[in-house]
Amino acid sequence: MPVETTYTALREKLAGFLDRVTDDNEVVIIRRRGARDVAMIPADELSSLMETAYLLRSPKNAKRLIEALAQSVENDKKATPAQPAAVSLRELRRSVGLDPLA
Numbered sequence: 001m002p003v004e005t006t007y008t009a010l011r012e013k014l015a016g017f018l019d020r021v022t023d024d025n026e027v028v029i030i031r032r033r034g035a036r037d038v039a040m041i042p043a044d045e046l047s048s049l050m051e052t053a054y055l056l057r058s059p060k061n062a063k064r065l066i067e068a069l070a071q072s073v074e075n076d077k078k079a080t081p082a083q084p085a086a087v088s089l090r091e092l093r094r095s096v097g098l099d100p101l102a
Contacts, residue, residue: 002027002039068096 003017003026010017010030020026021040028040056062075087087095 002029004029004031006030007032 003020005017005028007030010028017028017040021028022042025042025045030038030040032038055065
């Protein structure tokens with residue numbers, strides 16, 4: 001859950017809020033009277049979100065990524081702690097189209 005604060009409270013304890021955002025990976029929502037609210041998130045989290053949005057922008061790429069995620073989840077279900085699911089590098093390269101002749 002995001003932490004909510006006011007602009008006034010944020011100004012009074014800015015360093016503490018910045019530490020919460022960066023150290024605890026928290027989102028802080030700043031409520032402003034008479035203006036739109038603002039969210040403060042860690043810079044690396046924003047970068048990750050922007051990269052994800054970029055990768056999902058192409059419907060073909062989004063479909064491929066979703067299929068890969070579904071396959072990964074399915075493999076995780078088949079794995080046991082004593083016998084984890086393993087895929088050879090050649091199989092992995094072939095599955096993503098990097099080694100079609102192998």
